[in-house]
Amino acid sequence: MPAPILDVRALRKSFGPLEVLKGIDLSVRPQELVFLVGPSGSGKSTLLRCCNRLEEPDSGSIRLEGVELMDRACDLNAARRRIGMVFQGFNLYPHMTALGNVTLALRKVLGKSRREAEEIGRAALDRVGLADKAACHPGELSGGQQQRVAIARAVSLEPTLMLFDEPTSALDPELVGSVLAVMRSLREAGMTMVVVSHEMRFAREAADRVVFMEGGAIVEEGPPAAMFTEAQHPRTRAFLQEIGR
Amino acid sequence: MDALLQQFFNLDVMAQAWPLVLKGLGMTALLCLAVIPLGLGGGLLVALASLSGSRALRWSVRVFADLFRALPPLVLLILIYSGLPFAGIRLSPFAAVCLAFLLNASSFYGEIYRAGIESVGRGQWEAARSTGLTAGQAFGYVILPQAVRNVLPDLVSNTVEVVKLTSLASVVSFTELLYAADMARSVTYNASPIVLAALIYLAILWPVVRLTSRLEHRIAA
Amino acid sequence: MTDLDRFLATFLNPAVAGQYAGAIAAGVLVTIEVAVAVLVTGLALGLGLAVLRAYRIRPLNALIVIFVDVFRALPPLVVILLAYFGLPNVGVTLSAFAVLWLVLSLVLAAFAEEIVWAGILSVRKGQWDAARSTGLGFAQTLFYVVLPQAVRLAIPPLTNRAIATTKNTALGSVIGVGEIINQAQTAVAVTGNATPLLMGALAYIIVFVPVLILAGRIERRFAWRRA
Numbered sequence: 001m002p003a004p005i006l007d008v009r010a011l012r013k014s015f016g017p018l019e020v021l022k023g024i025d026l027s028v029r030p031q032e033l034v035f036l037v038g039p040s041g042s043g044k045s046t047l048l049r050c051c052n053r054l055e056e057p058d059s060g061s062i063r064l065e066g067v068e069l070m071d072r073a074c075d076l077n078a079a080r081r082r083i084g085m086v087f088q089g090f091n092l093y094p095h096m097t098a099l100g101n102v103t104l105a106l107r108k109v110l111g112k113s114r115r116e117a118e119e120i121g122r123a124a125l126d127r128v129g130l131a132d133k134a135a136c137h138p139g140e141l142s143g144g145q146q147q148r149v150a151i152a153r154a155v156s157l158e159p160t161l162m163l164f165d166e167p168t169s170a171l172d173p174e175l176v177g178s179v180l181a182v183m184r185s186l187r188e189a190g191m192t193m194v195v196v197s198h199e200m201r202f203a204r205e206a207a208d209r210v211v212f213m214e215g216g217a218i219v220e221e222g223p224p225a226a227m228f229t230e231a232q233h234p235r236t237r238a239f240l241q242e243i244g245r
Numbered sequence: 246m247d248a249l250l251q252q253f254f255n256l257d258v259m260a261q262a263w264p265l266v267l268k269g270l271g272m273t274a275l276l277c278l279a280v281i282p283l284g285l286g287g288g289l290l291v292a293l294a295s296l297s298g299s300r301a302l303r304w305s306v307r308v309f310a311d312l313f314r315a316l317p318p319l320v321l322l323i324l325i326y327s328g329l330p331f332a333g334i335r336l337s338p339f340a341a342v343c344l345a346f347l348l349n350a351s352s353f354y355g356e357i358y359r360a361g362i363e364s365v366g367r368g369q370w371e372a373a374r375s376t377g378l379t380a381g382q383a384f385g386y387v388i389l390p391q392a393v394r395n396v397l398p399d400l401v402s403n404t405v406e407v408v409k410l411t412s413l414a415s416v417v418s419f420t421e422l423l424y425a426a427d428m429a430r431s432v433t434y435n436a437s438p439i440v441l442a443a444l445i446y447l448a449i450l451w452p453v454v455r456l457t458s459r460l461e462h463r464i465a466a
Numbered sequence: 467m468t469d470l471d472r473f474l475a476t477f478l479n480p481a482v483a484g485q486y487a488g489a490i491a492a493g494v495l496v497t498i499e500v501a502v503a504v505l506v507t508g509l510a511l512g513l514g515l516a517v518l519r520a521y522r523i524r525p526l527n528a529l530i531v532i533f534v535d536v537f538r539a540l541p542p543l544v545v546i547l548l549a550y551f552g553l554p555n556v557g558v559t560l561s562a563f564a565v566l567w568l569v570l571s572l573v574l575a576a577f578a579e580e581i582v583w584a585g586i587l588s589v590r591k592g593q594w595d596a597a598r599s600t601g602l603g604f605a606q607t608l609f610y611v612v613l614p615q616a617v618r619l620a621i622p623p624l625t626n627r628a629i630a631t632t633k634n635t636a637l638g639s640v641i642g643v644g645e646i647i648n649q650a651q652t653a654v655a656v657t658g659n660a661t662p663l664l665m666g667a668l669a670y671i672i673v674f675v676p677v678l679i680l681a682g683r684i685e686r687r688f689a690w691r692r693a
Binding site for chain 2: 476536539541548557580634635636654659660667671674
Binding site: 049052054077078079080081082083084085087089091092093094095104105108109150153154157 | 590592593595596597598599600601602603606610611614615618
């Protein structure tokens with residue numbers, strides 16, 4: 001079995017008196033698509049945000065390709081650019097064009113020249129089917145297009161792992177498909193992905209593994225076929241039945 | 246360091262100046278009591294007039310309000326205080342100061358009220374009228390309370406500006422806080438009385454300034 | 467002489483107007499000089515302080531907040547008199563022009579800091595998340611992502627504050643800076659005629675009404691930018 005790309009051990013996180021992550025163990029192999037599901041407040045998003053330390057964990061270990069991110073000496077910015085993240089609310093920079101959104105980190109983090117960055121940026125926009133929107137500001141784009149630009153922004157940095165935090169939850173139903181299509185093509189290109197989402201059809205067809213979380217702990221995990229039909233835990237069954245309807 | 250203390254924080258000088266400064270503070274308070282309520286009321290009239298259906302009224306009020314907002318308040322004060330006597334109109338210093346500040350304050354308050362009233366949706370007006378409220382009732386019970394709430398930070402910070410404005414009365418020898426302090430300074434050749442005045446202004450206005458930043462940040466968040 | 471003649475001779479006297487047009491024009495120039503100098507230093511200092519505050523260094527932030535509060539709470543004339551009459555006695559002698567420039571700059575800086583800081587706070591947290599997730603550092607995120615949005619939000623209130631501060635240049639007349647109203651008052655004292663006063667007021671209106679109109683336009687232009 002290949003070494004995991006992401007290896008999370010005993011991760012704990014509290015907000016005040018509320019313990020949101022109660023010692024999570026999760027490891028993600030290369031090219032794997034892991035789907036995190038669970039009721040709201042179960043800690044999925046917090047787990048995702050702890051993986052690149054946007055949220056500071058209280059304790060535990062996070063290894064990215066063997067490098068410990070919790071180390072004091074770890075260059076967090078270098079690690080973060082290898083972990084692409086896509087947010088529920090897109091979080092595009094409203095004062096920049098689509099191309100500007102994609103090229104900012106290429107220029108300022110990777111130190112590429114403007115020309116080189118724009119070349120890469122255009123290729124990334126092309127990959128999400130938005131080559132013709134390079135000069136548009138986020139305000140001129142639909143939600144689905146904005147989210148695809150956000151994916152291009154993350155992909156252009158050539159991450160080894162991508163985190164998706166409810167990427168389609170803020171979208172109108174008719175726009176969800178275009179974003180899922182982009183995620184599907186990323187998966188086909190061999191991207192390693194961790195996805196928090198309620199798109200169960202997508203989970204069934206694209207995920208390698210479904211992880212069910214509740215109350216800050218992983219209750220059960222397994223391949224989607226098994227999880228959706230013969231989950232062991234009654235709570236998993238109840239949740240997946242409820243949401244799968 | 247010693248010279249600095251001696252010059253700016255001389256307690257003896259401050260004690261000496263205290264009675265005079267206190268009298269000045271009384272006049273400042275009197276000015277505020279006259280200008281702030283009248284300005285708040287006048288501002289509401291300005292706002293109503295500048296939103297009125299009569300084109301002539303609307304435009305003349307807007308032009309005058311813009312004029313009084315464009316003129317530095319000190320210039321307005323000097324115009325009234327030293328200009329009007331040339332036209333045979335003699336106002337007491339208190340009346341001149343009040344008039345100048347009132348024109349300035351109600352123009353600014355008026356602009357704030359207007360923004361507030363415009364920020365309340367037309368639907369509120371229609372809903373109120375549809376329940377049978379008169380125009381005056383709809384304005385007083387439905388529109389104005391929302392308008393004021395929407396622009397409360399601006400109303401409060403403009404009130405701070407009005408209090409600060411009263412210090413200009415010193416320029417026309419009206420014995421308010423700053424004038425009294427400056428008189429004490431020129432007698433004692435020591436800046437401590439002005440520091441004393443500054444401390445009094447701070448004591449009054451600092452809490453209000455804190456309040457305005459909290460109000461503004463709350464709205465921004 | 468009729469009443470009207472007397473009125474015109476007192477307030478709109480062509481002879482007096484001709485004689486003092488030059489002085490008023492010189493005053494206009496001084497007003498514009500002070501105003502521009504104050505705008506440049508005041509806005510730069512205010513922006514710098516807001517940026518500094520974003521680093522959230524506790525003792526430094528406490529100092530910034532105190533500075534901002536004090537200069538927002540004190541009437542500028544009080545500070546001007548304090549600096550002009552107090553500083554020479556401790557060996558610091560500044561020209562009236564320098565005192566006016568310095569004090570008004572500090573006042574503008576205080577207001578500008580507060581406004582820009584409110585702008586920084588109102589930029590959504592997701593913007594920080596997104597930028598940091600791509601590996602941008604704190605300073606890079608602040609300068610490339612957050613500050614451009616904060617400044618855009620801050621422009622309308624900043625314009626209003628800049629205008630208010632510029633109007634305060636008139637306070638220079640109290641310590642003898644030869645700006646518009648100072649020139650006008652001198653001329654009134656010499657001639658015993660009110661015409662220079664009206665000329666001064668007119669000069670302010672000519673200088674400021676276009677600025678006010680421009681400000682109104684800027685305000686409307688940036689008003690939609692709340693997305």
